[in-house]
Amino acid sequence: xxxxxxxxxxxxxxxxxxxxxxxxxxxxxxxxxxxxxxxxxxxxxxxxxxxxxxxxxxxxxxxxxxxxxxxxxxxxxxxxxxxxxxxxxxxxxxxxxxxxxxxxxxxxxxxxxxxxxxxxxxxxxxxxxxxxxxxxxxxxxxxxxxxxxxxxxxxxxxxxxxxxxxxxxxxxxxxxxxxxxxxxxxxxxxxxxxxxxxxxxxxxxxxxxxxxxxxxxxxxxxxxxxxxxxxxxxxxxxxxxxxxxxxxxxxxxxxxxxxxxxxxxxxxxxxxxxxxxxxxxxxxxxxxxxxxxxxxxxxxxxxxxxxxxxxxxxxxxxxxxxxxxxxxxxxxxxxxxxxxxxxxxxxxxxxxxxxxxxxxxxxxxxxxxxxxxxxxxxxxxxxxxxxxxxxxxxxxxxxxxxxxxxxxxxxxxxxxxxxxxxxxxxxxxxxxxxxxxxxxxxxxxxxxxxxxxxxxxxxxxxxxxxxxx
Amino acid sequence: xxxxxxxxxxxxxxxxxxxxxxxxxxxxxxxxxxxxxxxxxxxxxxxxxxxxxxxxxxxxxxxxxxxxxxxxxxxxxxxxxxxxxxxxxxxxxxxxxxxxxxxxxxxxxxxxxxxxxxxxxxxxxxxxxxxxxxxxxxxxxxxxxxxxxxxxxxxxxxxxxxxxxxxxxxxxxxxxxxxxxxxxxxxxxxxxxxxxxxxxxxxxxxxxxxxxxxxxxxxxxxxxxxxxxxxx
Numbered sequence: 001x002x003x004x005x006x007x008x009x010x011x012x013x014x015x016x017x018x019x020x021x022x023x024x025x026x027x028x029x030x031x032x033x034x035x036x037x038x039x040x041x042x043x044x045x046x047x048x049x050x051x052x053x054x055x056x057x058x059x060x061x062x063x064x065x066x067x068x069x070x071x072x073x074x075x076x077x078x079x080x081x082x083x084x085x086x087x088x089x090x091x092x093x094x095x096x097x098x099x100x101x102x103x104x105x106x107x108x109x110x111x112x113x114x115x116x117x118x119x120x121x122x123x124x125x126x127x128x129x130x131x132x133x134x135x136x137x138x139x140x141x142x143x144x145x146x147x148x149x150x151x152x153x154x155x156x157x158x159x160x161x162x163x164x165x166x167x168x169x170x171x172x173x174x175x176x177x178x179x180x181x182x183x184x185x186x187x188x189x190x191x192x193x194x195x196x197x198x199x200x201x202x203x204x205x206x207x208x209x210x211x212x213x214x215x216x217x218x219x220x221x222x223x224x225x226x227x228x229x230x231x232x233x234x235x236x237x238x239x240x241x242x243x244x245x246x247x248x249x250x251x252x253x254x255x256x257x258x259x260x261x262x263x264x265x266x267x268x269x270x271x272x273x274x275x276x277x278x279x280x281x282x283x284x285x286x287x288x289x290x291x292x293x294x295x296x297x298x299x300x301x302x303x304x305x306x307x308x309x310x311x312x313x314x315x316x317x318x319x320x321x322x323x324x325x326x327x328x329x330x331x332x333x334x335x336x337x338x339x340x341x342x343x344x345x346x347x348x349x350x351x352x353x354x355x356x357x358x359x360x361x362x363x364x365x366x367x368x369x370x371x372x373x374x375x376x377x378x379x380x381x382x383x384x385x386x387x388x389x390x391x392x393x394x395x396x397x398x399x400x401x402x403x404x405x406x407x408x409x410x411x412x413x414x415x416x417x418x419x420x421x422x423x424x425x426x427x428x429x430x431x432x433x434x435x436x437x438x439x440x441x442x443x444x445x446x447x448x449x450x451x452x453x454x455x456x457x458x459x460x461x462x463x464x465x466x467x468x469x
Numbered sequence: 470x471x472x473x474x475x476x477x478x479x480x481x482x483x484x485x486x487x488x489x490x491x492x493x494x495x496x497x498x499x500x501x502x503x504x505x506x507x508x509x510x511x512x513x514x515x516x517x518x519x520x521x522x523x524x525x526x527x528x529x530x531x532x533x534x535x536x537x538x539x540x541x542x543x544x545x546x547x548x549x550x551x552x553x554x555x556x557x558x559x560x561x562x563x564x565x566x567x568x569x570x571x572x573x574x575x576x577x578x579x580x581x582x583x584x585x586x587x588x589x590x591x592x593x594x595x596x597x598x599x600x601x602x603x604x605x606x607x608x609x610x611x612x613x614x615x616x617x618x619x620x621x622x623x624x625x626x627x628x629x630x631x632x633x634x635x636x637x638x639x640x641x642x643x644x645x646x647x648x649x650x651x652x653x654x655x656x657x658x659x660x661x662x663x664x665x666x667x668x669x670x671x672x673x674x675x676x677x678x679x680x681x682x683x684x685x686x687x688x689x690x691x692x693x694x695x696x697x698x699x700x701x
């Protein structure tokens with residue numbers, strides 16, 4: 001029996017248009033040769049399995065709202081409806097019908113029973129689900145209905161509102177998370193926040209955070225210095241959360257820890273010289289960083305437990321530039337950038353080997369392009385996102401460990417940098433890096449169109465996801 | 470019929486299956502060339518790029534640095550030191566400007582200033598090629614010798630070496646590359662006899678460009694190591 005499995009992820013991901021002619025042209029001889037070989041090898045009994053991976057099918061959602069005796073303005077209600085709309089549209093699972101498409105849907109009189117009656121009509125428009133938001137008094141009732149095996153199930157979620165847009169937006173994100181749990185399993189990303197560096201001038205960059213949709217921004221540091229590369233930090237078993245980042249406030253760049261509620265971080269690494277690009281793995285309690293302590297930028301690993309804080313050199317490459325370490329989810333491997341073989345490429349070090357590793361101990365991952373930087377390991381461990389220069393432009397690329405292949409996720413004229421995986425391993429945040437302008441974007445694996453989530457003066461860079469609280 | 474179709478298919482596979490873009494071929498050739506170059510260098514016992522020094526003066530060191538046979542004494546001593554100490558990383562280990570108490574303490578970078586007056590003609594920026602950490606121009610290498618001589622004559626003068634990059638690499642990678650450049654300059658100055666405790670490095674990557682343009686001339690100006698000095 002000969003089994004042939006064909007993976008066609010590329011076509012589903014929307015890259016079909018770009019490479020269709022060349023791809024088909026190359027594919028024909030190989031596919032034909034494989035079929036001829038299979039005929040020769042398998043004899044009388046033959047079986048051909050063709051597995052088409054379709055990616056995630058977006059489910060259409062009908063969404064409509066009504067205000068009655070609402071304590072705040074209609075604009076406030078509309079803003080909150082748009083939060084839910086955005087969250088669902090960017091979830092990677094749903095697609096909300098436009099206002100025009102759902103304008104003809106009847107509105108319920110009042111209560112769960114009333115909506116349950118008309119929900120089947122809504123579900124004819126939005127086959128994936130129906131959501132009715134009723135803003136009344138000082139809260140919102142959110143009815144969401146789904147058809148399962150011919151039965152229509154309707155649930156009600158209530159949330160009180162404060163009139164403060166920032167706080168009420170958080171409530172909407174939580175409601176969307178609840179819907180995501182019911183309909184798509186998992187928490188989704190609606191309650192996640194992003195850390196990033198906001199550069200106002202050559203001398204000043206502070207760490208900020210925002211919701212995943214770019215709203216509710218606030219500054220976390222106020223050091224009047226250069227602050228870069230924020231990464232979330234949570235001490236194992238202590239429930240202590242915070243952030244690691246690089247600050248130039250004392251001259252040389254050093255890795256600092258910022259506790260919640262504080263505005264000035266404290267140094268955590270005893271090495272002299274420059275320290276960059278912290279990456280923390282909570283389960284193994286390891287901090288990976290770049291330091292030129294010994295006169296050359298190299299990768300170090302450090303435990304943050306008291307009494308065990310001496311950093312150790314992981315990898316020696318006297319002629320190379322090392323950068324951007326990122327842990328695998330289990331913490332047993334580390335991907336990083338090195339130009340030890342000429343141009344910057346992504347390598348993986350096995351942390352179960354004895355340190356320091358020699359140049360030959362690390363495995364090359366990125367092979368297609370010469371300039372590969374900023375790797376980020378997906379939380380499910382199946383993929384590595386990185387930045388690669390293709391035809392003169394830096395794009396976000398993905399290395400798929402299962403298929404052992406790399407492919408471009410983004411396209412277009414602007415440079416893209418610093419990809420960072422969301423906790424759902426489906427979304428990425430990155431920043432553009434055009435001339436005099438850097439903005440934040442999010443993208444999911446199945447839609448190649450990225451969504452810009454920041455605007456305004458200053459460069460926003462180094463996005464990093466904070467898990468939902 | 471089947472045989473001819475098989476032959477046709479295999480021919481097409483051979484012709485087009487391994488076709489690559491000219492740019493990819495060029496890039497791979499560069500990488501291969503790099504490896505071959507390193508292999509030849511290692512066959513000659515050289516692990517890194519080298520250059521020929523044409524005269525003793527090119528070292529920028531006094532005659533006393535050479536023995537009667539013209540051998541470079543300090544270089545050999547430095548080499549033996551490097552062999553014995555680089556293993557544990559002492560030779561080029563970074564000094565901390567925050568160490569020391571009272572009069573011995575070295576203040577932070579804010580106390581260091583861009584060289585001015587006569588010093589500005591000696592301590593001037595050093596420039597690099599793309600993704601390189603060693604100065605290419607002879608004039609830059611000569612300048613390092615002059616800087617080393619000045620620092621050896623003025624042991625209470627301290628130097629901050631800033632590593633900068635052009636805008637073309639990613640911000641994260643450029644921070645490492647800037648560190649590599651500033652450390653390369655520091656290492657060279659130490660090799661020329663300057664105590665490491667006089668030298669500090671800082672990498673700004675592409676955060677602080679000198680030239681604001683977006684062409685090759687601006688990139689060339691931004692791939693630099695520049696200096697700030699403090700005299701006590």
